[in-house]
Amino acid sequence: MIGLPANRLFCLILLFLFVPAAVCGAPVTRTLSTAEPGAGEVFTVSLSIDGIDLGGVVETLPTGYAFAGTEHPDDRVLVRGQHIGFAVMNDTAITYSVTAPASGSGDITGTWEDFLDETDGEVAASHVAVDGIETAAESAGEKPAAQEAAPRFAVVAAAAALLLAGWGGRR
Protein backbone atom coordinates (compact mmCIF):
# COMPACT_ATOMS: atom_id res chain seq x y z
CA MET A 1 0.00 0.00 0.00
CA ILE A 2 2.80 2.40 -0.89
CA GLY A 3 1.69 6.04 -0.87
CA LEU A 4 -1.83 5.21 0.36
CA PRO A 5 -2.58 6.67 3.80
CA ALA A 6 -4.42 4.35 6.15
CA ASN A 7 -7.44 6.62 6.52
CA ARG A 8 -7.78 6.88 2.74
CA LEU A 9 -7.58 3.13 2.42
CA PHE A 10 -10.28 2.83 5.06
CA CYS A 11 -12.49 5.16 3.07
CA LEU A 12 -11.95 3.22 -0.13
CA ILE A 13 -12.92 0.03 1.67
CA LEU A 14 -16.08 1.76 2.87
CA LEU A 15 -16.85 2.70 -0.72
CA PHE A 16 -16.38 -0.86 -1.95
CA LEU A 17 -18.56 -2.16 0.84
CA PHE A 18 -21.48 0.16 0.48
CA VAL A 19 -21.73 1.54 -3.03
CA PRO A 20 -22.35 -1.79 -4.81
CA ALA A 21 -24.96 -2.76 -2.24
CA ALA A 22 -26.69 0.52 -2.75
CA VAL A 23 -26.84 0.64 -6.52
CA CYS A 24 -26.43 -2.84 -7.98
CA GLY A 25 -28.37 -6.05 -8.27
CA ALA A 26 -31.99 -4.95 -7.92
CA PRO A 27 -34.04 -6.68 -10.63
CA VAL A 28 -36.90 -4.21 -10.19
CA THR A 29 -36.43 -0.46 -10.21
CA ARG A 30 -39.07 2.25 -10.14
CA THR A 31 -39.21 5.67 -11.75
CA LEU A 32 -41.93 8.31 -11.40
CA SER A 33 -43.07 10.77 -14.03
CA THR A 34 -42.99 13.26 -11.17
CA ALA A 35 -42.21 13.05 -7.49
CA GLU A 36 -44.09 16.29 -6.82
CA PRO A 37 -47.49 15.95 -8.48
CA GLY A 38 -50.12 18.62 -8.19
CA ALA A 39 -53.29 18.04 -6.18
CA GLY A 40 -55.41 15.42 -7.99
CA GLU A 41 -52.83 15.02 -10.75
CA VAL A 42 -52.45 11.62 -12.35
CA PHE A 43 -48.81 10.61 -12.61
CA THR A 44 -47.08 7.55 -13.99
CA VAL A 45 -45.08 4.94 -12.14
CA SER A 46 -42.78 2.80 -14.27
CA LEU A 47 -41.28 -0.42 -13.07
CA SER A 48 -38.27 -1.72 -14.94
CA ILE A 49 -37.86 -5.49 -14.54
CA ASP A 50 -34.67 -7.30 -15.34
CA GLY A 51 -34.39 -11.07 -15.45
CA ILE A 52 -37.60 -12.24 -13.81
CA ASP A 53 -39.29 -14.81 -16.03
CA LEU A 54 -42.06 -15.73 -13.63
CA GLY A 55 -42.61 -13.76 -10.49
CA GLY A 56 -44.53 -10.95 -8.93
CA VAL A 57 -44.33 -7.35 -7.78
CA VAL A 58 -46.50 -5.80 -5.10
CA GLU A 59 -46.55 -2.02 -4.89
CA THR A 60 -47.90 -0.12 -1.93
CA LEU A 61 -49.06 3.46 -2.28
CA PRO A 62 -49.01 6.10 0.47
CA THR A 63 -52.32 6.88 2.14
CA GLY A 64 -54.51 9.07 -0.02
CA TYR A 65 -52.84 8.13 -3.27
CA ALA A 66 -55.04 5.99 -5.51
CA PHE A 67 -54.34 3.46 -8.22
CA ALA A 68 -55.71 4.85 -11.51
CA GLY A 69 -55.03 2.10 -14.02
CA THR A 70 -52.42 0.14 -15.93
CA GLU A 71 -51.78 -1.34 -19.33
CA HIS A 72 -50.64 -4.58 -17.70
CA PRO A 73 -53.08 -7.37 -18.67
CA ASP A 74 -56.20 -7.34 -16.50
CA ASP A 75 -55.86 -10.96 -15.46
CA ARG A 76 -52.41 -10.25 -14.04
CA VAL A 77 -53.29 -7.28 -11.84
CA LEU A 78 -54.94 -7.27 -8.43
CA VAL A 79 -55.74 -4.18 -6.37
CA ARG A 80 -56.52 -4.37 -2.69
CA GLY A 81 -56.59 -1.10 -0.77
CA GLN A 82 -53.25 0.62 -1.20
CA HIS A 83 -51.64 -2.56 -2.54
CA ILE A 84 -51.31 -3.35 -6.25
CA GLY A 85 -50.15 -6.84 -7.19
CA PHE A 86 -48.68 -7.63 -10.60
CA ALA A 87 -48.01 -11.14 -11.86
CA VAL A 88 -44.80 -10.96 -13.90
CA MET A 89 -44.59 -13.25 -16.91
CA ASN A 90 -41.47 -12.40 -18.91
CA ASP A 91 -42.28 -8.70 -18.59
CA THR A 92 -39.49 -6.16 -18.70
CA ALA A 93 -41.63 -3.18 -17.80
CA ILE A 94 -44.87 -2.43 -16.01
CA THR A 95 -46.44 1.01 -16.01
CA TYR A 96 -49.32 2.16 -13.88
CA SER A 97 -51.02 5.42 -13.05
CA VAL A 98 -51.63 6.96 -9.68
CA THR A 99 -53.93 9.85 -8.72
CA ALA A 100 -52.43 12.19 -6.15
CA PRO A 101 -54.58 13.37 -3.25
CA ALA A 102 -55.31 17.01 -2.46
CA SER A 103 -52.28 16.95 -0.21
CA GLY A 104 -49.94 14.48 1.36
CA SER A 105 -46.55 12.86 1.06
CA GLY A 106 -45.09 9.42 1.59
CA ASP A 107 -43.18 6.57 0.04
CA ILE A 108 -44.24 4.21 -2.69
CA THR A 109 -42.79 0.92 -1.59
CA GLY A 110 -42.56 -2.40 -3.33
CA THR A 111 -41.65 -6.03 -3.01
CA TRP A 112 -40.63 -8.43 -5.77
CA GLU A 113 -40.32 -12.18 -6.01
CA ASP A 114 -38.74 -14.35 -8.66
CA PHE A 115 -40.56 -17.67 -8.39
CA LEU A 116 -38.16 -19.61 -10.61
CA ASP A 117 -34.91 -18.30 -9.15
CA GLU A 118 -36.50 -18.48 -5.71
CA THR A 119 -35.32 -15.02 -4.72
CA ASP A 120 -37.12 -11.96 -3.42
CA GLY A 121 -36.41 -8.46 -2.26
CA GLU A 122 -37.56 -4.90 -1.90
CA VAL A 123 -38.00 -2.29 -4.60
CA ALA A 124 -36.26 0.85 -3.35
CA ALA A 125 -38.81 3.32 -1.99
CA SER A 126 -39.80 6.36 -4.05
CA HIS A 127 -40.86 9.47 -2.21
CA VAL A 128 -43.80 11.56 -3.44
CA ALA A 129 -45.21 14.77 -2.06
CA VAL A 130 -48.10 16.77 -3.47
CA ASP A 131 -46.66 20.05 -4.70
CA GLY A 132 -43.46 19.10 -2.94
CA ILE A 133 -44.99 19.80 0.45
CA GLU A 134 -44.08 17.33 3.14
CA THR A 135 -46.82 16.26 5.51
CA ALA A 136 -46.78 14.23 8.67
CA ALA A 137 -48.94 11.53 7.09
CA GLU A 138 -47.50 8.02 7.32
CA SER A 139 -46.97 5.88 4.28
CA ALA A 140 -49.48 3.10 4.00
CA GLY A 141 -46.71 0.66 3.23
CA GLU A 142 -45.47 -1.47 6.07
CA LYS A 143 -41.96 -2.67 5.94
CA PRO A 144 -39.21 -3.36 8.42
CA ALA A 145 -37.30 -0.22 9.30
CA ALA A 146 -34.01 -1.96 8.61
CA GLN A 147 -34.96 -2.71 5.00
CA GLU A 148 -35.74 0.91 4.29
CA ALA A 149 -32.85 2.26 6.28
CA ALA A 150 -30.20 0.16 4.62
CA PRO A 151 -30.04 1.88 1.22
CA ARG A 152 -30.14 5.35 2.80
CA PHE A 153 -27.40 4.39 5.21
CA ALA A 154 -25.41 3.02 2.32
CA VAL A 155 -25.72 6.27 0.38
CA VAL A 156 -24.81 8.36 3.44
CA ALA A 157 -21.87 6.08 4.21
CA ALA A 158 -20.69 6.23 0.62
CA ALA A 159 -20.95 10.01 0.55
CA ALA A 160 -19.09 10.26 3.85
CA ALA A 161 -16.41 7.94 2.54
CA LEU A 162 -15.99 10.03 -0.59
CA LEU A 163 -15.61 13.22 1.47
CA LEU A 164 -13.16 11.58 3.83
CA ALA A 165 -11.21 10.11 0.94
CA GLY A 166 -10.86 13.55 -0.57
CA TRP A 167 -9.85 15.00 2.80
CA GLY A 168 -7.35 12.19 3.35
CA GLY A 169 -5.86 12.77 -0.09
CA ARG A 170 -5.26 16.49 0.54
CA ARG A 171 -3.38 15.92 3.76
Next chain:
Amino acid sequence: MNRWYLLGLLLLLAVPASAAEDIPGDADADGTLARAEYASAALAYLDAAYMDGAGDLDRDDIRDAAWVYARWDGKPREVTDSTGRTVTLYRPLRRVVTFSGESLETLRSLGFDMDKVVAVDKYSHEKETFFPECRDKANVGSIWSPDMEKVLSVRPDTVILYATISTAACDNIQKRLEASSPGIRVLRFDCFKPATYAGEIRTIASIVDEPERGEEFASFYGSTMDQIQDGTAGIPDGEKTRVYFEYWFDYTTVAASAGYNEKTELAGGKNPFATGTTEYPAVDPEAIIVADPQVVVKLAGQGLAAGGYAGHDPEALAAIRSALVERPGWSRISAVEDGRVHVIHSDILGGAQHFIGTAYLAKWFYPDRFSDLDPHAVHQRYLTGFQGIDFDLASQGTFVYP
Protein backbone atom coordinates in the same frame (compact mmCIF):
# COMPACT_ATOMS: atom_id res chain seq x y z
CA MET B 1 -41.89 -48.76 23.94
CA ASN B 2 -41.51 -44.99 23.71
CA ARG B 3 -39.61 -45.40 20.48
CA TRP B 4 -42.40 -47.42 18.88
CA TYR B 5 -44.97 -44.95 20.15
CA LEU B 6 -43.02 -42.09 18.61
CA LEU B 7 -42.65 -43.90 15.30
CA GLY B 8 -46.37 -44.67 15.26
CA LEU B 9 -47.15 -41.05 15.96
CA LEU B 10 -44.83 -39.93 13.20
CA LEU B 11 -46.43 -42.36 10.76
CA LEU B 12 -49.82 -40.97 11.62
CA LEU B 13 -48.82 -37.34 11.45
CA ALA B 14 -46.24 -37.46 8.69
CA VAL B 15 -47.32 -35.53 5.67
CA PRO B 16 -44.64 -35.20 3.04
CA ALA B 17 -43.79 -31.67 2.01
CA SER B 18 -45.43 -32.09 -1.38
CA ALA B 19 -47.53 -35.16 -1.25
CA ALA B 20 -50.52 -33.93 -3.24
CA GLU B 21 -50.95 -35.56 -6.61
CA ASP B 22 -51.89 -32.43 -8.50
CA ILE B 23 -50.21 -29.36 -9.87
CA PRO B 24 -50.57 -26.37 -7.56
CA GLY B 25 -52.79 -23.75 -9.17
CA ASP B 26 -54.48 -26.21 -11.53
CA ALA B 27 -57.91 -24.82 -10.66
CA ASP B 28 -59.94 -27.01 -12.98
CA ALA B 29 -57.92 -30.09 -12.02
CA ASP B 30 -57.57 -31.15 -15.65
CA GLY B 31 -53.90 -32.01 -15.16
CA THR B 32 -52.59 -29.00 -17.07
CA LEU B 33 -51.63 -25.64 -15.64
CA ALA B 34 -52.87 -23.20 -18.26
CA ARG B 35 -51.55 -19.65 -18.60
CA ALA B 36 -54.65 -18.12 -17.04
CA GLU B 37 -54.58 -20.60 -14.17
CA TYR B 38 -50.95 -19.83 -13.47
CA ALA B 39 -51.57 -16.05 -13.57
CA SER B 40 -54.51 -16.42 -11.23
CA ALA B 41 -52.44 -18.54 -8.87
CA ALA B 42 -49.61 -16.00 -8.88
CA LEU B 43 -52.03 -13.19 -7.96
CA ALA B 44 -53.66 -15.33 -5.29
CA TYR B 45 -50.26 -15.97 -3.76
CA LEU B 46 -49.24 -12.28 -3.88
CA ASP B 47 -52.60 -11.36 -2.36
CA ALA B 48 -52.15 -13.73 0.56
CA ALA B 49 -48.47 -13.02 1.06
CA TYR B 50 -48.34 -9.24 0.76
CA MET B 51 -51.78 -7.70 0.31
CA ASP B 52 -53.65 -8.84 3.41
CA GLY B 53 -55.79 -11.14 1.29
CA ALA B 54 -56.72 -14.73 1.93
CA GLY B 55 -55.47 -17.70 -0.02
CA ASP B 56 -54.13 -21.17 0.46
CA LEU B 57 -51.11 -21.10 -1.87
CA ASP B 58 -47.86 -20.75 -0.02
CA ARG B 59 -44.46 -19.80 -1.37
CA ASP B 60 -43.43 -23.37 -2.20
CA ASP B 61 -46.74 -23.86 -4.01
CA ILE B 62 -46.30 -20.89 -6.31
CA ARG B 63 -42.64 -21.68 -6.93
CA ASP B 64 -43.61 -25.23 -7.87
CA ALA B 65 -46.42 -23.94 -10.08
CA ALA B 66 -43.98 -21.58 -11.83
CA TRP B 67 -41.55 -24.47 -12.36
CA VAL B 68 -44.23 -26.74 -13.87
CA TYR B 69 -45.58 -23.93 -16.03
CA ALA B 70 -42.20 -22.75 -17.32
CA ARG B 71 -40.21 -25.95 -17.49
CA TRP B 72 -42.72 -28.73 -17.96
CA ASP B 73 -45.07 -26.82 -20.22
CA GLY B 74 -47.72 -26.84 -17.52
CA LYS B 75 -48.00 -30.61 -17.47
CA PRO B 76 -46.88 -33.30 -15.03
CA ARG B 77 -43.69 -35.07 -15.95
CA GLU B 78 -43.56 -38.84 -16.26
CA VAL B 79 -40.26 -40.55 -15.61
CA THR B 80 -39.29 -44.18 -15.68
CA ASP B 81 -36.73 -45.16 -13.09
CA SER B 82 -34.24 -48.01 -13.31
CA THR B 83 -36.72 -50.55 -11.98
CA GLY B 84 -38.91 -49.81 -15.00
CA ARG B 85 -41.55 -48.14 -12.85
CA THR B 86 -43.14 -44.97 -14.20
CA VAL B 87 -43.53 -42.17 -11.69
CA THR B 88 -45.59 -39.04 -12.35
CA LEU B 89 -44.13 -35.84 -10.98
CA TYR B 90 -46.62 -33.05 -10.30
CA ARG B 91 -44.02 -30.84 -8.71
CA PRO B 92 -40.24 -30.48 -8.89
CA LEU B 93 -38.00 -32.09 -6.29
CA ARG B 94 -37.83 -29.83 -3.27
CA ARG B 95 -37.05 -32.04 -0.26
CA VAL B 96 -34.97 -35.04 -1.29
CA VAL B 97 -33.64 -37.90 0.81
CA THR B 98 -31.00 -40.11 -0.79
CA PHE B 99 -30.11 -43.56 0.45
CA SER B 100 -27.57 -43.88 -2.37
CA GLY B 101 -24.31 -41.94 -2.47
CA GLU B 102 -24.08 -42.63 -6.19
CA SER B 103 -27.40 -40.92 -6.88
CA LEU B 104 -26.41 -38.05 -4.61
CA GLU B 105 -23.17 -37.64 -6.54
CA THR B 106 -25.05 -37.75 -9.83
CA LEU B 107 -27.48 -35.08 -8.64
CA ARG B 108 -24.48 -32.89 -7.86
CA SER B 109 -22.95 -33.61 -11.29
CA LEU B 110 -26.18 -32.34 -12.80
CA GLY B 111 -26.06 -29.07 -10.90
CA PHE B 112 -29.00 -29.89 -8.63
CA ASP B 113 -29.42 -27.45 -5.78
CA MET B 114 -27.90 -29.46 -2.92
CA ASP B 115 -29.82 -27.38 -0.39
CA LYS B 116 -32.85 -29.35 -1.56
CA VAL B 117 -31.26 -32.57 -0.38
CA VAL B 118 -32.49 -32.67 3.20
CA ALA B 119 -31.02 -35.99 4.34
CA VAL B 120 -28.45 -38.51 3.13
CA ASP B 121 -27.29 -42.05 3.86
CA LYS B 122 -24.72 -42.59 6.59
CA TYR B 123 -21.86 -43.32 4.18
CA SER B 124 -22.30 -40.06 2.29
CA HIS B 125 -22.68 -38.29 5.62
CA GLU B 126 -19.29 -39.65 6.68
CA LYS B 127 -17.53 -38.50 3.48
CA GLU B 128 -16.80 -35.04 4.76
CA THR B 129 -14.13 -34.32 2.16
CA PHE B 130 -16.16 -35.36 -0.84
CA PHE B 131 -19.60 -34.26 0.38
CA PRO B 132 -18.76 -31.31 2.64
CA GLU B 133 -22.27 -29.89 2.18
CA CYS B 134 -23.77 -33.05 3.74
CA ARG B 135 -22.04 -32.62 7.08
CA ASP B 136 -25.01 -30.77 8.53
CA LYS B 137 -27.76 -32.71 6.79
CA ALA B 138 -29.82 -35.35 8.54
CA ASN B 139 -28.34 -38.86 8.53
CA VAL B 140 -30.94 -41.52 7.67
CA GLY B 141 -28.68 -44.54 8.13
CA SER B 142 -28.22 -47.17 5.46
CA ILE B 143 -30.59 -49.22 3.33
CA TRP B 144 -29.89 -52.16 5.66
CA SER B 145 -30.55 -50.15 8.79
CA PRO B 146 -32.69 -47.17 7.82
CA ASP B 147 -33.72 -44.61 10.41
CA MET B 148 -37.34 -44.27 9.32
CA GLU B 149 -38.16 -41.83 12.10
CA LYS B 150 -35.48 -39.52 10.78
CA VAL B 151 -36.68 -39.93 7.19
CA LEU B 152 -40.23 -38.95 8.11
CA SER B 153 -39.09 -36.12 10.36
CA VAL B 154 -37.46 -34.28 7.44
CA ARG B 155 -40.75 -34.43 5.45
CA PRO B 156 -39.30 -35.54 2.13
CA ASP B 157 -41.21 -35.23 -1.11
CA THR B 158 -38.80 -37.62 -2.84
CA VAL B 159 -36.70 -40.54 -1.63
CA ILE B 160 -34.04 -42.14 -3.82
CA LEU B 161 -33.10 -45.80 -3.37
CA TYR B 162 -31.05 -48.33 -5.30
CA ALA B 163 -32.72 -50.09 -8.21
CA THR B 164 -31.04 -53.45 -8.68
CA ILE B 165 -28.88 -54.11 -5.64
CA SER B 166 -30.09 -54.92 -2.13
CA THR B 167 -33.55 -55.01 -3.64
CA ALA B 168 -35.22 -56.62 -0.63
CA ALA B 169 -33.99 -53.87 1.70
CA CYS B 170 -34.92 -51.12 -0.76
CA ASP B 171 -38.34 -52.68 -1.47
CA ASN B 172 -39.01 -52.72 2.25
CA ILE B 173 -38.12 -49.03 2.67
CA GLN B 174 -40.25 -48.11 -0.32
CA LYS B 175 -43.21 -50.07 1.03
CA ARG B 176 -43.00 -48.41 4.42
CA LEU B 177 -42.71 -44.93 2.92
CA GLU B 178 -45.62 -45.37 0.55
CA ALA B 179 -47.77 -46.76 3.34
CA SER B 180 -47.06 -43.88 5.69
CA SER B 181 -46.88 -41.02 3.19
CA PRO B 182 -49.20 -41.39 0.20
CA GLY B 183 -47.97 -39.30 -2.68
CA ILE B 184 -44.32 -39.45 -1.74
CA ARG B 185 -42.14 -40.07 -4.78
CA VAL B 186 -39.78 -43.02 -4.46
CA LEU B 187 -37.27 -43.13 -7.29
CA ARG B 188 -34.77 -45.92 -7.78
CA PHE B 189 -31.48 -45.64 -9.60
CA ASP B 190 -28.12 -47.42 -9.39
CA CYS B 191 -25.75 -44.82 -10.86
CA PHE B 192 -22.74 -47.11 -10.70
CA LYS B 193 -23.26 -49.58 -13.53
CA PRO B 194 -21.50 -48.92 -16.86
CA ALA B 195 -24.37 -50.54 -18.76
CA THR B 196 -27.02 -48.18 -17.42
CA TYR B 197 -25.29 -45.07 -16.09
CA ALA B 198 -25.49 -42.90 -19.23
CA GLY B 199 -29.24 -43.51 -19.43
CA GLU B 200 -29.67 -42.79 -15.73
CA ILE B 201 -27.80 -39.50 -16.10
CA ARG B 202 -30.27 -38.39 -18.77
CA THR B 203 -33.31 -39.56 -16.80
CA ILE B 204 -32.25 -37.79 -13.63
CA ALA B 205 -31.37 -34.70 -15.67
CA SER B 206 -34.92 -34.76 -17.02
CA ILE B 207 -36.33 -35.03 -13.49
CA VAL B 208 -34.37 -32.02 -12.23
CA ASP B 209 -34.85 -30.23 -15.53
CA GLU B 210 -31.18 -29.90 -16.41
CA PRO B 211 -31.24 -31.46 -19.90
CA GLU B 212 -28.29 -29.51 -21.25
CA ARG B 213 -26.17 -30.21 -18.22
CA GLY B 214 -27.28 -33.83 -18.41
CA GLU B 215 -26.25 -34.08 -22.04
CA GLU B 216 -22.91 -32.45 -21.28
CA PHE B 217 -22.22 -34.82 -18.41
CA ALA B 218 -23.46 -37.90 -20.28
CA SER B 219 -21.21 -36.94 -23.21
CA PHE B 220 -18.23 -36.45 -20.93
CA TYR B 221 -18.87 -39.81 -19.28
CA GLY B 222 -19.59 -41.48 -22.61
CA SER B 223 -16.51 -40.12 -24.34
CA THR B 224 -14.25 -41.77 -21.76
CA MET B 225 -16.15 -45.05 -21.85
CA ASP B 226 -16.29 -45.01 -25.66
CA GLN B 227 -12.56 -44.37 -25.87
CA ILE B 228 -11.98 -47.40 -23.67
CA GLN B 229 -14.39 -49.54 -25.67
CA ASP B 230 -12.93 -48.45 -29.02
CA GLY B 231 -9.36 -48.99 -27.80
CA THR B 232 -10.05 -52.55 -26.73
CA ALA B 233 -12.30 -53.50 -29.62
CA GLY B 234 -11.10 -56.36 -31.76
CA ILE B 235 -8.48 -57.74 -29.38
CA PRO B 236 -8.66 -61.53 -29.78
CA ASP B 237 -9.51 -63.32 -26.56
CA GLY B 238 -6.16 -65.09 -26.54
CA GLU B 239 -4.28 -61.79 -26.77
CA LYS B 240 -6.06 -60.01 -23.98
CA THR B 241 -4.00 -58.94 -20.99
CA ARG B 242 -4.19 -61.49 -18.15
CA VAL B 243 -5.14 -59.68 -14.97
CA TYR B 244 -5.23 -60.77 -11.36
CA PHE B 245 -7.60 -58.36 -9.61
CA GLU B 246 -7.36 -58.61 -5.85
CA TYR B 247 -10.16 -57.32 -3.65
CA TRP B 248 -9.53 -55.48 -0.35
CA PHE B 249 -8.72 -58.73 1.38
CA ASP B 250 -5.57 -60.72 0.61
CA TYR B 251 -5.96 -63.59 -1.83
CA THR B 252 -9.57 -62.67 -2.51
CA THR B 253 -10.39 -61.98 -6.11
CA VAL B 254 -13.42 -60.92 -8.14
CA ALA B 255 -15.55 -63.37 -10.09
CA ALA B 256 -17.75 -62.87 -13.14
CA SER B 257 -20.70 -61.48 -11.18
CA ALA B 258 -18.68 -58.74 -9.45
CA GLY B 259 -18.80 -55.17 -10.69
CA TYR B 260 -15.03 -54.91 -10.52
CA ASN B 261 -14.76 -57.82 -12.95
CA GLU B 262 -17.07 -56.02 -15.36
CA LYS B 263 -14.76 -53.02 -15.30
CA THR B 264 -11.68 -55.23 -15.70
CA GLU B 265 -13.24 -56.80 -18.80
CA LEU B 266 -14.40 -53.43 -20.16
CA ALA B 267 -10.77 -52.32 -19.99
CA GLY B 268 -9.79 -55.35 -22.04
CA GLY B 269 -8.50 -57.47 -19.19
CA LYS B 270 -8.92 -61.22 -18.96
CA ASN B 271 -9.54 -62.48 -15.47
CA PRO B 272 -8.44 -66.13 -15.11
CA PHE B 273 -10.56 -66.43 -11.96
CA ALA B 274 -13.82 -65.09 -13.39
CA THR B 275 -15.68 -68.29 -12.72
CA GLY B 276 -18.02 -69.48 -10.00
CA THR B 277 -20.99 -67.82 -8.39
CA THR B 278 -19.35 -66.14 -5.42
CA GLU B 279 -18.72 -62.47 -6.12
CA TYR B 280 -15.46 -62.30 -4.18
CA PRO B 281 -13.99 -65.82 -3.99
CA ALA B 282 -10.85 -66.76 -2.09
CA VAL B 283 -8.09 -67.89 -4.41
CA ASP B 284 -5.28 -70.38 -3.87
CA PRO B 285 -1.98 -68.42 -3.72
CA GLU B 286 -0.31 -71.07 -5.88
CA ALA B 287 -3.02 -70.66 -8.53
CA ILE B 288 -2.10 -67.00 -8.95
CA ILE B 289 1.50 -67.91 -9.65
CA VAL B 290 0.40 -70.60 -12.09
CA ALA B 291 -1.92 -68.16 -13.88
CA ASP B 292 1.05 -65.80 -14.29
CA PRO B 293 -0.92 -62.54 -14.64
CA GLN B 294 0.62 -59.84 -16.82
CA VAL B 295 -0.95 -57.14 -14.63
CA VAL B 296 -1.91 -57.23 -10.96
CA VAL B 297 -4.47 -54.74 -9.63
CA LYS B 298 -5.05 -54.44 -5.89
CA LEU B 299 -8.09 -52.63 -4.55
CA ALA B 300 -7.71 -50.19 -1.67
CA GLY B 301 -10.63 -48.57 0.09
CA GLN B 302 -13.18 -49.42 2.71
CA GLY B 303 -11.78 -52.85 3.63
CA LEU B 304 -8.21 -51.64 3.23
CA ALA B 305 -8.45 -48.08 4.45
CA ALA B 306 -5.82 -45.97 2.72
CA GLY B 307 -5.94 -43.10 0.26
CA GLY B 308 -9.04 -42.06 -1.59
CA TYR B 309 -10.61 -38.67 -0.98
CA ALA B 310 -10.01 -39.00 2.74
CA GLY B 311 -6.30 -38.42 2.61
CA HIS B 312 -3.20 -37.69 0.57
CA ASP B 313 -1.20 -40.79 1.39
CA PRO B 314 0.84 -42.20 -1.51
CA GLU B 315 3.15 -43.93 0.98
CA ALA B 316 0.27 -46.08 2.21
CA LEU B 317 -0.57 -47.23 -1.31
CA ALA B 318 3.13 -47.78 -2.03
CA ALA B 319 3.34 -49.99 1.06
CA ILE B 320 0.37 -52.03 -0.15
CA ARG B 321 2.13 -52.54 -3.47
CA SER B 322 5.41 -53.49 -1.79
CA ALA B 323 3.65 -56.10 0.31
CA LEU B 324 2.21 -57.60 -2.87
CA VAL B 325 5.45 -57.91 -4.81
CA GLU B 326 7.19 -59.41 -1.79
CA ARG B 327 4.72 -62.25 -1.47
CA PRO B 328 6.31 -65.71 -1.65
CA GLY B 329 6.80 -66.82 -5.24
CA TRP B 330 5.56 -63.58 -6.76
CA SER B 331 8.96 -62.61 -8.14
CA ARG B 332 8.27 -65.16 -10.89
CA ILE B 333 5.00 -63.52 -11.93
CA SER B 334 5.22 -61.54 -15.18
CA ALA B 335 3.40 -58.57 -13.65
CA VAL B 336 6.03 -58.28 -10.91
CA GLU B 337 8.94 -58.84 -13.28
CA ASP B 338 7.62 -56.14 -15.61
CA GLY B 339 6.68 -53.68 -12.87
CA ARG B 340 2.97 -53.85 -13.71
CA VAL B 341 1.55 -54.14 -10.20
CA HIS B 342 -0.89 -51.35 -9.38
CA VAL B 343 -3.05 -50.23 -6.48
CA ILE B 344 -6.36 -48.46 -7.13
CA HIS B 345 -8.80 -46.98 -4.65
CA SER B 346 -12.43 -48.04 -4.77
CA ASP B 347 -13.52 -44.37 -4.69
CA ILE B 348 -12.81 -44.20 -8.44
CA LEU B 349 -13.78 -47.71 -9.47
CA GLY B 350 -16.82 -48.83 -7.52
CA GLY B 351 -19.38 -46.03 -7.72
CA ALA B 352 -20.39 -43.20 -10.02
CA GLN B 353 -16.71 -42.55 -10.76
CA HIS B 354 -16.12 -46.01 -12.22
CA PHE B 355 -15.25 -44.47 -15.58
CA ILE B 356 -12.15 -42.86 -14.06
CA GLY B 357 -10.93 -46.12 -12.54
CA THR B 358 -11.74 -48.07 -15.70
CA ALA B 359 -9.65 -45.57 -17.66
CA TYR B 360 -6.70 -46.28 -15.36
CA LEU B 361 -7.19 -50.04 -15.86
CA ALA B 362 -7.26 -49.66 -19.64
CA LYS B 363 -4.09 -47.60 -19.59
CA TRP B 364 -2.34 -50.15 -17.38
CA PHE B 365 -3.50 -53.08 -19.49
CA TYR B 366 -2.69 -51.48 -22.86
CA PRO B 367 -0.31 -48.53 -22.46
CA ASP B 368 0.34 -48.28 -26.21
CA ARG B 369 -3.33 -48.32 -27.21
CA PHE B 370 -4.21 -45.70 -24.60
CA SER B 371 -1.21 -43.41 -24.79
CA ASP B 372 -3.50 -40.43 -25.33
CA LEU B 373 -5.90 -41.31 -22.51
CA ASP B 374 -5.21 -39.23 -19.40
CA PRO B 375 -7.29 -40.59 -16.49
CA HIS B 376 -5.80 -38.03 -14.10
CA ALA B 377 -7.05 -35.19 -16.31
CA VAL B 378 -10.45 -36.87 -16.68
CA HIS B 379 -10.64 -37.15 -12.88
CA GLN B 380 -9.71 -33.52 -12.27
CA ARG B 381 -12.21 -32.30 -14.87
CA TYR B 382 -14.91 -34.39 -13.24
CA LEU B 383 -14.21 -32.90 -9.83
CA THR B 384 -13.87 -29.33 -10.97
CA GLY B 385 -16.28 -29.20 -13.86
CA PHE B 386 -19.08 -31.46 -12.70
CA GLN B 387 -18.79 -32.05 -8.98
CA GLY B 388 -17.87 -28.43 -8.38
CA ILE B 389 -15.64 -29.19 -5.43
CA ASP B 390 -12.33 -27.54 -4.67
CA PHE B 391 -10.12 -30.60 -4.79
CA ASP B 392 -6.65 -30.50 -6.38
CA LEU B 393 -5.49 -33.98 -7.30
CA ALA B 394 -1.89 -32.78 -7.34
CA SER B 395 -1.89 -32.33 -3.60
CA GLN B 396 -5.05 -33.97 -2.27
CA GLY B 397 -6.19 -37.56 -2.13
CA THR B 398 -4.43 -40.67 -3.43
CA PHE B 399 -6.24 -42.92 -5.87
CA VAL B 400 -3.67 -45.00 -7.72
CA TYR B 401 -0.12 -46.20 -7.24
CA PRO B 402 2.03 -46.01 -9.18
